[in-house]
Amino acid sequence: MATRSSGGGGKTRVGRYELGRTLGEGSFAKVKFARNVETGENVAIKILDKEKVLKHKMIGQIKREIATMKLIRHPNVIRLYEVMASKTKIYIVMEFVTGGELFDKIASKGRLKEDEARKYFQQLINAVDYCHSRGVCHRDLKPENLLLDASGVLKVSDFGLSALPQQVREDGLLHTKCGTPNYVAPEVINNKGYDGVKADLWSCGVILYVFMAGYLPFEESNLMALYKKILKADFTCPPWFSTSAKKLIKKILDPNPQTRMTFAEVIVNDWFKKGYKPPVFEQENVNLDDVNAIFNESADSSNLVVERRLEQTPAPLSMNAFELISKSQGLNLSTLFEKQMGLVKKETRFTSKRPASEIISKIEETVAPLGFNVRKNNYKLKLAGEKTGRKGNLSVATEIFEVAPSLYMVELRKAEGDTLEFHQFYKNLSVGLKDIVWKTDQEVRAELEAGKGTVSARTGAGKRAVSA
Structure with a gap:
């Protein structure tokens, strides 16, 4: 068991990181702000409870997901730096961005102008399409997962619901219903299996609509009424949308995934291409030794970190x-x-x-x-x-x-x-x-x-x- 000093106050250290406030938590994980005491760099650390992960037989899925995300180096995707483990917990060290949620900006200042909406949409499409090329579908694209860094660059976060190729059944489709109702694709609601790539593009289309309108295309207080609207793609574009933007959104929000626009078609679309700047990629060798080490059951305890509390008088x-x-x-x-x-x-x-x-x-x-x-x-x-x-x-x-x-x-x-x-x-x-x-x-x-x-x-x- 990871050691923790008895007593009240003090800061908690895990390896070279000093843990701070909790940023968010869910059923399986908690995300904390942390600081690398050697470099002074701020990071976010996602902490998973090993017992819960084992109980739900998620070790294989989490290992694959972490390994895949560590390999992804894209300017519009939150970076995964390293992975550590104690005897009871798994620590995923991630990039900590400083600009908050993009949709907070929309909530406080209203809809975006078309050129600004296009800029963020280009970055969103770049990020999601790149992850698809690496075999990762997000499956829960929504406002809370679109962050901004200090320079105002969009970063897609939280691939916690991402589907890796191993989760695709023999019919070539995904079968897990997930996502946020207002942003979810019709085929996901139908529960007959869906293509994660096509479903992600639908969510991107909803997000573009919200960028430009300042409100959702599909909104009902009753969930069944909401689903009916989504299944029929029952929405209208406001009059201030340009004609080319309306056409693009209607092609993306096609309820039939077989005839829906593809990522490749979006990228060559005239409206999308205006002012487009291709992403600049880092060339870097990625080492997966830390991922393999923490999931290696026969590994010796030298691979494990110890969570310890530094004593001091209790205070806020x-x-x-x-x-x-x-x-x-x-x-x-x-x-x-x-x-x-x-x-x-x-x-x-x-x-x-x-x-x-x-x-x-x-x-x-x-x-x-x-x-x-x-x-x-x-x-x-x-x-x-x-x-x-x-x-x-x-x-x-x-x-x-x-x-x-x-x-x-x-x-x-x-x-x-x-x-x-x-x-x-x-x-x-x-x-x-x-x-x-x-x-x-x-x-x-x-x-x-x-x-x-x-x-x-x-x-x-x-x-x-x-x-x-």
Whole structure:
């Protein structure tokens, strides 16, 4: 078992990486911000629980996926650097980009102009087509998986649902229904097997539509009504779309995968080619020794890393100016329920001038009547709902950060359960916490955006931002 010092506070080290805040979590994995203590480089580390992976017989699939993604070197795909393992966990070290989600930009500023939409669409098509050429289908292309780096270059992330060639059955088709409803292709809904390449292109078409329209082509509150629209490709383009853009989108959003446009046809399309800049590739030898080592059951323990906690007095994690500014991407509550964009946020936050211990006590006091149990680990709380919801029990991860002397930021993130139920929970929680909330996330976001230049000038040019 990986060793971990007893006691409360301290930072956690895994190999040469110092782990920071949690960026996201799911059933099998948790993603944490981390820093390479040797180089100072910021990375994101995806942490998988070995026991869960073994229980669901996913070792082979994960090994193939990691090996394939490590071989992919594309300027528009999140880079996978290395893989490590302890006796209980697998650590996947990935590129950490600094520009947030592209769709946050659309949510706050509205639709993109056609030339800008085309630029991002070109990068998206380049990335997905390249991965297809390496045998990887994404299968879950959606807003949350399109990130921007510091230079505004699009990066496709999260190939956690990607299908490798080994998952194709004898009929040459995939049979796993996955993806996000508004972006999913008709043949995936039909559940009769589908070509992952063709299904990915459909999702790209939906994304291009949203780039240019500012809302989804297929949107219904009722899931069956939504599926009916998708199966018929029942949508209309707004009048501000150019004629050539309309034609391209209609050819991509063809409900028949056999007659749907192909990636090769998109790339030579006149609308697509305007201002097109081919990607520049890195020439680099890739070593898969680390991947083979961690999955080699007969390997000696020298291949394993140890997760250890460096002791110090328990205190809330501190957050520097750039990390705080990066949080402004998600600080705006106004987009929480903007169904026209399909942006369902899984986290929110507020600031408080009350002592951290008082904040914790107030949260405990407020969630008890709402039917939630609390597990505490210093300045982290896990709020577990007693009632079973639409997607099981709601679980909310809560963490308190110190952003300045006597100023704390409280982040609440859905860990398990239904996202809309999380929103309702937060609304109820807000009522009970109104006495300790100094500013809501919307107010903080406005101030951060207004003061970003001042902060940058004071603290120097740094890169501390978040990708989920």
